[in-house]
Amino acid sequence: MPALISVSDLHVHLGESHVLQGVSFEVPEGGVTALLGRNGVGKTTTLRALMGLVPRRGRVTLAGAELTRLPTHRIVQRGVGYVPEDRDVFAGLSVDENLRIAERNGNARYELVYELFPELKTRGAQKAGTLSGGQQQMVAIARALLNENSVLLVDEPTKGLAPLLVTEVAAALERAAELATVLLVEQNLAVVARVAQQVVVLDGGRVVHAGGAKELLGDPERVRALLGVHGGGH
Amino acid sequence: MSTFVLLTITGLGLGAMYFLIASGLSLIYGLMGVLNFAHGAFLTVGAYATWWTSTHVGGGPGTKLLVGAIVGLAVGALLAALVELVLIRPLYERHIEQVLVTVGLALVLSALVEAIWGFDARQFPVPDWLIDTTTIFGANIPNDRFLEIATAVLVFLGLTAFLRYTRYGLIVRAGVENRAMVTALGIDVRKSFTLVFAIGGLAAALAGVLSGVYFGAVDPGRGTSLLIFAFIVVVIGGFGSIGGTAIAAVVVGLVQQYANYYASSGLGDLAVVLLLALVLLARPGGLAPKVAH
Ligand SMILES: Nc1ncnc2c1ncn2[C@@H]1O[C@H](COP(=O)(O)OP(=O)(O)OP(=O)(O)O)[C@@H](O)[C@H]1O
Ligand SMILES: [Mg+2]
Numbered sequence: 001m002p003a004l005i006s007v008s009d010l011h012v013h014l015g016e017s018h019v020l021q022g023v024s025f026e027v028p029e030g031g032v033t034a035l036l037g038r039n040g041v042g043k044t045t046t047l048r049a050l051m052g053l054v055p056r057r058g059r060v061t062l063a064g065a066e067l068t069r070l071p072t073h074r075i076v077q078r079g080v081g082y083v084p085e086d087r088d089v090f091a092g093l094s095v096d097e098n099l100r101i102a103e104r105n106g107n108a109r110y111e112l113v114y115e116l117f118p119e120l121k122t123r124g125a126q127k128a129g130t131l132s133g134g135q136q137q138m139v140a141i142a143r144a145l146l147n148e149n150s151v152l153l154v155d156e157p158t159k160g161l162a163p164l165l166v167t168e169v170a171a172a173l174e175r176a177a178e179l180a181t182v183l184l185v186e187q188n189l190a191v192v193a194r195v196a197q198q199v200v201v202l203d204g205g206r207v208v209h210a211g212g213a214k215e216l217l218g219d220p221e222r223v224r225a226l227l228g229v230h231g232g233g234h
Numbered sequence: 235m236s237t238f239v240l241l242t243i244t245g246l247g248l249g250a251m252y253f254l255i256a257s258g259l260s261l262i263y264g265l266m267g268v269l270n271f272a273h274g275a276f277l278t279v280g281a282y283a284t285w286w287t288s289t290h291v292g293g294g295p296g297t298k299l300l301v302g303a304i305v306g307l308a309v310g311a312l313l314a315a316l317v318e319l320v321l322i323r324p325l326y327e328r329h330i331e332q333v334l335v336t337v338g339l340a341l342v343l344s345a346l347v348e349a350i351w352g353f354d355a356r357q358f359p360v361p362d363w364l365i366d367t368t369t370i371f372g373a374n375i376p377n378d379r380f381l382e383i384a385t386a387v388l389v390f391l392g393l394t395a396f397l398r399y400t401r402y403g404l405i406v407r408a409g410v411e412n413r414a415m416v417t418a419l420g421i422d423v424r425k426s427f428t429l430v431f432a433i434g435g436l437a438a439a440l441a442g443v444l445s446g447v448y449f450g451a452v453d454p455g456r457g458t459s460l461l462i463f464a465f466i467v468v469v470i471g472g473f474g475s476i477g478g479t480a481i482a483a484v485v486v487g488l489v490q491q492y493a494n495y496y497a498s499s500g501l502g503d504l505a506v507v508l509l510l511a512l513v514l515l516a517r518p519g520g521l522a523p524k525v526a527h
Binding site for chain 2: 051100
């Protein structure tokens with residue numbers, strides 16, 4: 001399978017620290033690739049670097065086209081959707097307005113979004129800042145699904161959610177993966193096991209493992225060594 | 235009673251001018267994080283463009299004022315848009331440098347105005363009906379006060395409608411909360427920076443025209459002296475909030491007038507600074523949260 005996204009020798013400095021020290025990996029077209037690693041290892045920074053939200057050095061290509069010289073809004077216009085770590089919904093805007101601002105053209109996929117998250121329709125007039133964490137996450141995912149993106153970068157969508165909501169979000173991710181290639185940062189290995197086919201593991205500012213999701217998650221020793229956690233749960 | 239009415243309406247007229255200056259300042263800071271010290275210069279340049287045009291067209295003072303104002307507003311908006319494109323944009327995200335540039339620009343523009351037209355005040359064309367008074371509750375109110383108040387109310391309604399009902403307004407409100415996330419939705423947020431600067435420049439020039447009518451003249455220091463109060467209004471009202479700015483402008487205008495009359499002349503400015511200190515102690519973020527509404 002040809003790589004849809006190819007990252008090579010990506011470097012990011014934040015303040016004094018050299019957070020990414022030559023990150024290289026590939027994301028095949030279709031399905032979900034999970035980006036894993038211990039806390040603070042640079043997963044969020046990697047996604048932000050792909051989005052052009054932090055100064056970065058190196059090469060990132062999407063379907064062969066170089067992205068690193070483009071400003072963020074142009075990268076998005078190439079078909080990249082972003083669901084940030086802390087949701088970043090616009091608290092003072094209504095749910096409807098949060099979705100409307102994400103529309104990039106006249107064919108926003110509201111049926112899809114409302115089918116996945118019916119609550120967003122009934123709560124359209126509510127200020128996003130007054131939603132629960134789970135509902136805010138739905139808004140954040142919906143904003144990315146509203147447009148026809150070829151890639152979705154999704155950062156810890158299940159963080160802090162109740163088990164029932166984790167299931168709902170995982171289902172939405174599976175659906176999203178039918179429509180786009182998903183690069184997912186996720187600490188909940190049960191969710192990774194359910195939705196991801198590939199994994200990429202970061203440590204010490206570099207990629208230390210890349211391969212099939214089943215192979216890694218089926219090897220608890222390896223999981224503990226790479227991620228410092230036990231396989232199968234939080 | 236009649237004195238109180240006169241003070242109140244004059245205070246509202248003053249507040250109206252503060253609002254026109256402060257609304258642009260507030261939106262620019264809220265959206266871009268730039269404290270625009272050149273905003274007073276937009277006002278001065280707009281007022282001088284109005285005066286200069288009025289001396290070059292025929293007709294009565296009403297026509298002169300109207301034609302002059304149209305040119306003055308256009309000049310204010312264009313100057314502001316140009317400043318954003320040429321000086322602010324190349325320093326994207328470098329807020330200290332941006333602020334320094336606006337300080338420098340403020341100095342350059344007022345020096346330029348002084349060099350061309352001198353330090354002396356220039357007579358503004360004011361039609362008689364604006365100088366005449368209307369009697370309300372026994373108070374003789376100069377009619378220009380009503381013009382100032384009505385203009386500010388219209389600008390407030392217009393800005394509110396712009397923010398609430400247009401796509402650019404939506405982008406501005408979202409950008410005030412989280413600029414980076416707006417770009418991460420595929421929006422070139424810099425276009426709305428230019429637009430907000432242009433709107434701010436237009437409103438400032440409008441304040442320049444109205445201040446010319448209020449004082450009957452324009453002088454090179456006008457923008458700077460009004461800017462100080464506009465900054466106080468913005469801080470009290472909360473950055474990025476049009477509603478908060480409107481309330482704060484009215485309060486500052488009224489407090490200034492009342493203190494000048496009931497306490498002692500000259501105490502008005504001190505009272506405004508005291509008010510600022512009180513608000514900051516009670517609510518460090520200003521009256522409104524940092525949300526454009
Ligand atoms: N603005 C900043 N200045 C300096 N260092 C930063 C900054 N932002 C993040 N860092 C550091 O960069 C490193 C990587 O952070 P990042 O958020 O990318 O990690 P992460 O893998 O997403 O962590 P988590 O699992 O907690 O979400 C961390 O050590 C963090 O402390
Ligand atoms: Mg993270």
